[in-house]
Amino acid sequence: MDIVKILIDAGRAAIGVPAAAYALSSIGLNLQFGYTGLLNFGHVAFMLVGAYGMAITVDLGGSIWLGVPVGILAAVILGLILGFPTLRLRADYLAIVTIAAGEILRLAVRSSWAAPLTKGIFGIQRFADEFFDLNPIPVGLYGIGRFRFDERTVWVLLLGWSLVALATVFLWKLTRSPWGRAMRAIREDEDAALSLGKNVFGYKLQSLMIGGAIGALAGMFLAIDQQNVNPDAYIPLLTFYAFTIVILGGPGTLFGPIVGSVIFWFLFEFLDGVMTALIVEMDIGFLDALDATDVGPIRFALFGAGLMWLMIYRPQGLFGSKEEMLIDAR
């Protein structure tokens, strides 16, 4: 087992594209879950409509710069459709409707009915050339030793972490505004906020739509990096990556999603490396029944156990204080 290599790979993941993408995605979810207390179990649906909104726009001959607002608009509309029937009801109804919507949107873009637009199971490729043509970074490898990225990755990472920074500043402004205070009031005690004349339903709907739009941006960013959108990438698991990240970093904290994402992807890659080494390379008796293809599922099962553990023992995140953690109001 080459522990140095595993650590380096994990370190690359911790500041790499997935970490940036999920930091952004989790900032959106953090607004919904951490600041407002909304159980959006279909965050992946927002990522999907964002990515497909952009990819389809380019595929139909539009510019990628037109595709971005199209994707955001699609996410806002989705938030409206999902939030309107559910946000007047108890928290679990939103969870039920959003998790169903995520799965059904995936099936819809995959279907032969939608294939003229979405290209069905094949997905859409090479829609971000415009973005990569702008890359000013000279060809080469940047970094130290084995910890290096090529010019394409550096360009993508620059975009990703800039978006994360922008979204964080936006959220900082937003949550310090009267709007943000109303939002937290709703999370802590909805009835109190209501009795002060706040339009609770309206605030929740806005939070769902804004958080969804940030999720859509994350979806677009991932799609740009891969130059590919494919329905089978948008599995429900992605939503819960974001949930785990939000809880790891501390729900309702400004830098929580960033910290959470870095830790999450480090652990995720690290576990993967260690498990692959244990199962494939080493000869350990009771692990003989497993092979390399089992690494993925076992990692997902561990991930589920980790989510449970966090929610039970550290719902305020790894660094947060329990007193400030009040999302279990209802």
Place this chain on the structure above:
Amino acid sequence: MASQRVRTVLAITLLLVVASPLAALAEGETLRGELEKIDGDERTPVAGVTIEAELDGSPVGSAESNADGEWEIPIPGAGTYLVRLVVDTLPEGVALTDPTKFELPNVNVREGQNKTVRFNLGPGLVSGVGTWTRVSSLFVVGLKFGAIIALASIGLSLIFGVTGLVNFAHGDLVTLGAVIAFWFNAAGGGPAWHILIAAVPAVLLVAAFGGAQEHWLWRPLRNRGTGLVPMIVVSIGLSFVIRYLILVVFSGLPRPYRDYAIQNDIQILGITTVPKNLAIIGFTAVVLLAVGLFLIHTRLGTAMRAVADNSDLAESSGIDVQRVIRVTWIVGAGLAGLGGVMFGISEQVQWDMGFKLLLLIFAAVVLGGLGTAFGAMLGGFIVGVAVEMSTLWIAVEFKTAVALGILIAMLLIRPQGLLGVKERIG
């Protein structure tokens, strides 16, 4: 163990995790064929027949034969596909020469290949497929599907009723039941019992698992005063643990039980269907009736409904609420496990079958009224029939979307559900 499905999951994960340019797609693989009715020397093309292709249990596409009887389905790549002719769409007077060969499970496609798939059609023995036959057989399939949903829904609804928890891991109890029965029925090292006998330990073990969950997880959490939102997140974490452990043990390959896997259509009262559908409907009806009688006429059942209605009031009138909750978990999980066995008999056993069913279970429970057992039964049947019958008008791929439509419409019109009591649920 190295199965296609696992690889698919891995591939998806890799795609997302590794920031590498996409591997070149090998483009151009298709499944194709020509449908001809052969009657002696006479050959006539058959138009308007739907052909579906699946890879590892998930649909990859469908096509309709054109005026020349030709059809073609583009597929994502090389692999072993299942190709199915949708018998309901055959025109009047045309039938498969061998009615069991409507599904070809092992169609191997090599890289870049345009694979020709053949279905042998002849003159219909049964007087073709008219509207009535299609409607009635879809109705029966819908009832069967509804029965399975109803079995799985009662537990979710009752557990919600007595504890307030929407259990997102409930679908995985369905899978667990199906998979345990598979081990007793058809697994390599298992005892190879008949599926009806194998169902017994499956149901008991899932029921025990439900009780254990309540004892070691949910009750301690309630005692700590954990809120609703964290509990729901815990349940979804648990669902990942169960589902992916099942994937490791069972592998991603969908497999049928040894019994009742393939059956020929029969005709009863003018309805064409496979016998197992009728058996599932009949058996489930008996089980649901028994559950209903239990809830209405026994002390425990009454206590259950009392706790679901108002837990504090029930406790103050001397009902042992903790015991009632434990029994609810055991009964609810057992019923979900039974639903899983029925689902496995009806189709195949697959690692994520329960999770796919979960969306329909939610629709059924919300439609009937969260917290009510009878509402869950009613909702299950309505959702099952609506989802199957919808394929008369819309593409098969969208039938799950019908359930979501029902769910959203219900929340807008009557959020307490058909049998729920109106109260402030906002």
